[in-house]
Amino acid sequence: MAQAHFDALLTASYVQTFPPGLELIRQGDPADFLHIVLDGSVELFGQWADRECTMAVVQPVSTFILAACIRDAPYLMGARTLERTRIMLIPASDVRAMFRRDGEFALAVIDELAASYRSVVRSAKSMKLRNSRERVASYLLRQSSLAEGVASYTLPVEKRLLASYLGMTPENLSRTLRTLEGDGVKVIGARVIITDRARLTALARPDRLIDGPDPVATSAGVGLPPSRDGGG
Amino acid sequence: MAQAHFDALLTASYVQTFPPGLELIRQGDPADFLHIVLDGSVELFGQWADRECTMAVVQPVSTFILAACIRDAPYLMGARTLERTRIMLIPASDVRAMFRRDGEFALAVIDELAASYRSVVRSAKSMKLRNSRERVASYLLRQSSLAEGVASYTLPVEKRLLASYLGMTPENLSRTLRTLEGDGVKVIGARVIITDRARLTALARPDRLIDGPDPVATSAGVGLPPSRDGGG
DNA sequence: CGAGCGGTTGAGGCATGTCAAGAGTTGTGG
């Protein structure tokens, strides 16, 4: 986009650092700022009838709740920091005004929204088509491939949160990890060790239409699968 | 958008009528055409490991697989006609070229994508936060409110498909509908009769952040909740 | 009429959630 426009957005926005566990956004509130994670990580979650579930984890550098800002609609998800996190906030009205003025920016927004959309569809497919055991196996395998195929790595998030993200209870995740030891992967604390990749792959049956394309060497995704995110 | 640009898109595209049950799109195929349902209805579904689930039903006039066209990426979902359906096909390359040339068109695409994104997020929240009984109750209530709050209406889709959409088996849906008779709604064949709206509402606990905003009188949505759809 | 299909119903089993208790870890304040 035009440098002048870019600068205009920057001057209208501001950057702030938040402590861990802080609620940045409450679902249902009007969308007043586009958020961009510069450093740290943010959990997006849904709430309903005293229940809660993790929808995604946003890691640098990504936007979130872009869709709500564009539509000038209430946030569909809440957001809280998982750690000390630096965030840039751009007034939603400025964002809306800007992609009307700057065609390049509009194209970037289109690209981001399309990517986000596909992310959620993938996630929804995983939830509906796989059982919890398969989701866990796929997740562990996917994280390994994101880390350039290493056989050992550490989980990027707490198990409690991972369980919620995968649509199961912490107890169930714990048990599932235990039984998965017979299928090519061992998890000790936050440490994941893939002992038999072929076997784990056979169980997880990874699919690029669900788990995403094979990562290219240049990308550096670390978090939960839909780490690129842009709506809410 | 500019009339000239609109006409250009029209001349590049063509309209075709398909019989019921025809597979329009196979998931994983490259996105070559943007599809627009002019008449009839289309099911979007996901497949994995010999399992299948309905993701959405698209009704006139809506686009689908917009996101795949934009990203020039493989379709994440398959699509098949549910009835005799008239569809307009626009070459994906023309769509991509057009929103680079025409700012108004780009804005329309942004709006459509943002709406689609929010649709899927709602759907995902419903799947993760509600159990099957609550999903069924919400769905029945939602359809009633889309039909201007009438107490009686007919289901817009087959129960078999509805079950898949709601993430359950046909048997389970059948049983659930039976037990729901004690909670303010009766379903005979495809006919839905809400006998005690307050009671059904108490059970469904409808939420505009999941079920969508209260419909305005001018809109005429009929199908499954995310009838507006635009990605894949 | 008979095949095919959607829908319903029943029986039984597995997967997952719930409740409860305890081990291990982390962070805090005395």
Place this chain on the structure above:
DNA sequence: CCACAACTCTTGACATGCCTCAACCGCTCG
């Protein structure tokens, strides 16, 4: 530095939601 509190994680026992399999009904359509 230690003691305590709070929290995550784990494990067990139990309950239940949901699926699977199978049979049957009713309708549609050739």
